[in-house]
Amino acid sequence: MNITQEKVDALNAVVKINIDPADYQPRVDKAIKENAKKAKLPGFRPGMVPASHIKKMYGKSILVDEINNLLQDTLTKYIEEQDLRVLGQPLPKTDNEKEYNWDFADNFEFNYELGLAPEFNIDFSSKDNVTQYVIKVDDETLASRIKNIRRSYGKMTNPDVSADDDVLYSELVQLSPDGSVFEGGISNTASVRLDQIKDEAIKASLIGLKKGDVLTFDIQKAYDNDAAKVAGLLKIEEDEAADLKSNFQLTVKNVNRLEEGDLNQEFFDKLFGEGVVTTEAEFTAKITEELETMMVQDSERKLQDDIYKASIAKVDFNLPDDFLKRWLKATNEKLTTEELEGGYNDFAQNLKWTLIENKIITDNKIEIKYDEVFALAKVRLDQQFRMYSPQAIPEDQLAQYTVQYLQNKENANKIFEEVKALKVFDYIKSVITLDKQDILFTDFNKLVSEK
Template identity: 35%
Template sequence: MEIALEKSTETNASLRIKLTKSDYQSEVDKKLKDYGRRASIKGFRPGKVPTSLIQKMYGKSVLVDEINELLKNTVNNYIRDNKLQVVGDPLPDREKADAIDWDTQSEFEFNYNLGLASDFEVDFNALPPVPAYEIEAGETELNSTIEELKTRFSGHTHAEESAEGDMIYGELKQDAKEEGEPFSTKTALPTKQIAANELPKFIGLKKGDVVTFDIQKAFPDEKARALATGLKAEEATSLEGEFTFTVDDVTRNEPAEIGQEFFDKVLGKDAVENEEQFREKVLEIIKSNYGREATTLQRIEIEQALLDNIAISLPTEFLKQWLLTNNEGNITEADVEEQYDTFARSVKLQLIKNKIASENEINVSYEDVMETTRSMVREQFGFYGDDEQMKQSIDQIARQYLMDEKGNNYMQMYNRMFDDKVIELIKEKLTLEPKTISVDEFKELVSARQPQA
């Protein structure tokens, strides 16, 4: 076997592989012999099929399979052994491969185009300081959160007459049209979904009142029309004309009142005993939530600092071609052009993180993944206790979760843990500058610091 790498540019290369009969024939013969032992062909006893017939029937397919397997292993081993910074997958020269005569050739030559990332170093000392944000959350955020909670845990009351935001219950009718059946149903009309220019007709209604309206004008949204009539979306689409609605009842959401019942609904039974404790606990939760958001923002800042200060060149045209080939039929050239900058950003970021992990011996083991999944299972299912039976149940659920989705759950968990470990190490290496900001300033930063291409 001959294998040679030819670099045309810093980021583009060709891998040429030449195979002779000695590279593959012994494995081909071994597989054909195995076929001969297992073949069941009419007129021959098992294991007594002539070698020439086995060769004629299976020889070419076995040869092709064996060479493809040999090529895959050869390419992967060469990349690994030579520590090539390959991006995308090697793309075979299809024209050269299609020209092979599998019936007569015994020596073969294959070419693979490789996309390479340029060499780079990660020098933490050359990276700028990254802000460590602390978000100030105080009375303003606390009061607005409590108002939201009062709305979320609101109760229903019966109103004498309808107002905007109410739910109106009653009977919806339409007289029969030519060759049609009359329409009649008991339903509820949510005033929030009624078109603004039609809404005044539905304000001030009392029990027994009748209102006439055009169904399409009042409910121009097809989903809202389906909800109001109780019909399927496709049936509601064709509804038109005037309908009458007779009011039976009006209900209104009333914000929850401050008190023990409200405290228990929000925080759990008897978690707090009075409004002062409630406010303290809610503020604590708000600050905790903003703390997580600050950590997410800091992660974005760290990643942007890496990209801004570590220069990496990518094989742009190769990667665009690889994306088209790898997603053949599912993506267009226009899609690739539109999405390429975001894709290139993620490739560069992953290269940097992989290098940091390699240089600092960061690894994620199966047991690491299992332990994190166990914690997730305990939290989601509310498992408490530490007896052997409980441990076995948790392990069974954790293993099942990791095996689901064809192993994708395991890879997602692994990648998340790998990423977290790398980010934590980077934080130890970088200079973090504490910075206190208001909630409004934080929101502005989030908007401005979204990942850029």
């Protein structure tokens, strides 16, 4: 067997593998004998089928399989021995001029295209600056959060006339273009929350309604063409909701209003536990602390995103783009050319970040330990459980769930990659300069949405 490598350029190479009968014949003979032992054919006792009979019937397909296996083993070993940093996977290079008889005597030549990772250096230092936002709780955000919490622990009432933030329990019926009820059309009984209506004119028309009132409205305009919201309200598929053009008739069956809970000791105890908070000032301080904790997480996500973008811009290198596009197309048969071109830039950016991550990990001998993976997995599971119940799960039970979660290879890889990314971010933050800047939460949200 002869293996050679031809460098096309710094990012592309072609590996040629020449195989003669002496290379593949022993593997083929062994495979034929193994098949003969397992074969169950009419006229032969189990395990007694002659190897010559198997070769005559299935020899060529066995030959093809074994040569493919030999190629795979050989190519993998060669890449490891040559320490080639391959991107994607080797692609067979088709040669229409070569034809083989597959008669156990051919000499074969196979060519594989390789996309190679670029060589690059990373020189982050204190001269590199990234803004770290320190988010402050503004009065509007604090008041909104307190209002939502009070309503969560408030009581439901049924006023005669609807007002802002009420919920209209209504019957929704699809209309024809002429305004009549569309026979066989969409209908559903649903709770229409006025605080979710995006169009101010439509929202105003829903205020001042009472039980039994009927009006016609443009449901797409009401929700700013949010297909998910419309689909949820009408109990239809999102695709159907996105294409929906009809107006709807809304008949009020009831007006519901969630009154805010009183700021008394019973309310404080329900929220924080008995005796933890006893005054309105302490309650406000607690909510402020909760918001600030959430805002630290928001700030950290923004900082990580900015470091990611700064890293991609700073560590400038090329990728074997043409090869990678062919590889993506070869491994995703349903991927259209338009989808490939539209999504390739994001793929390339993420691949560049992965290469930067790996180099930082290697150059700085950063270790990722199982204890760190386990600890982060436990945090993520705890966060998921708290979405459904504020009550914390006992520590021993949470640890047991974490063990089970990490037994799934996909879950374990996901958490491992997250730990790896966090360690890389921590490293970069330790060597660059973080310019701290105070910002109100409302201004921070505007900043994030603009980008």
